[in-house]
Amino acid sequence: MSAKFLKETKDGTILLVYVQPKAKRNEIEGVDEWRGRLKVKIKAPPVDGKANKELVRFLSKVLGAEVELVRGETSREKDVVVKRLTPEEIKKKLGL
Numbered sequence: 001m002s003a004k005f006l007k008e009t010k011d012g013t014i015l016l017v018y019v020q021p022k023a024k025r026n027e028i029e030g031v032d033e034w035r036g037r038l039k040v041k042i043k044a045p046p047v048d049g050k051a052n053k054e055l056v057r058f059l060s061k062v063l064g065a066e067v068e069l070v071r072g073e074t075s076r077e078k079d080v081v082v083k084r085l086t087p088e089e090i091k092k093k094l095g096l
Contacts, residue, residue, distance in 0.1 A: 003096075004036040006087035013087050014070070015059070017078045021051040026058045028094055037077060038094070049073070056080065063093050 007014040016037040020029070023041030032039045044054035052069055055078065059067045065085045072078030082090055 003087055003091060005031060005038045006090060008087055009081070012081045012083040013085055013090055015067075015080050015082055015090065017055070017059075017072075017080060019051060019055055019076050019078055021046040021076075026054065028062065031096065035077070052078070063090060 005016040007016070018032050018035050018037040018039045020039065020041045022045050023043055025041070026043055027041045029039035029041055031037070040055060040058070042051050042054045042058065044050040052073065056067050056069055059080060059082070063082055063085060066083040068081050068083070070079050070081050085093075
């Protein structure tokens with residue numbers, strides 16, 4: 001499986017995410033090969049940044065690392081930076 005959704009930078013690893021808000025539960029759906037993004041379902045609605053906050057919290061918990069939204073505040077396609085983890089470590093923690 002290609003890791004097009006991961007890009008290593010000096011600040012950490014950029015994780016390209018496609019978010020589906022208002023889901024039944026928070027979960028990693030897998031990789032959307034067509035978009036080249038990791039698909040993540042989030043319970044929170046896309047109102048007042050709630051889904052963004054929930055996404056950052058959820059990914060931080062799953063990855064055990066600091067996660068920060070860097071692009072896509074109002075879009076379903078978001079870029080987050082994962083501090084101090086390599087793409088290999090992220091793939092392992094996501095079970096991919």
